[in-house]
Amino acid sequence: MKTTVACRMIFKNLREYLAWLYYQYLLITGIYVLEPWEKSIFNSILFSAIAMVIYTSYVFVPIHVRLALEFFSGVFGGQTKSTMTLMN
Known part of the structure; x- marks a missing residue:
């Protein structure tokens, strides 16, 4: 039970970090517009x-x-x- 919760948290954090990186890419290159x-x-x-x-x-x-x-x-x-x- 604890391992599945830990895995979900890891994947959630990874997904949020990748989304943040993509957002930074959009802002730096200016293609968000x-x-x-x-x-x-x-x-x-x-x-x-x-x-x-x-x-x-x-x-x-x-x-x-x-x-x-x-x-x-x-x-x-x-x-x-x-x-x-x-x-x-």
Whole structure:
């Protein structure tokens, strides 16, 4: 009995916190004054842009970090790859 009451309170508090966060989002972005169809278009564009930034970061940042590490290891005297073949 006590666990179900505690779970309900947790979910109620979580729901209220998420509603508060959404309200803050509406106030900060100023979209609380828009009509529902305008809100959906704004949210679609915003979340699409965020998704593209996350995907681009996931794909391209590791490549650039590796290239930067190779460059700086060469600049600061690190071992470079040898292009000479081994001779017997």
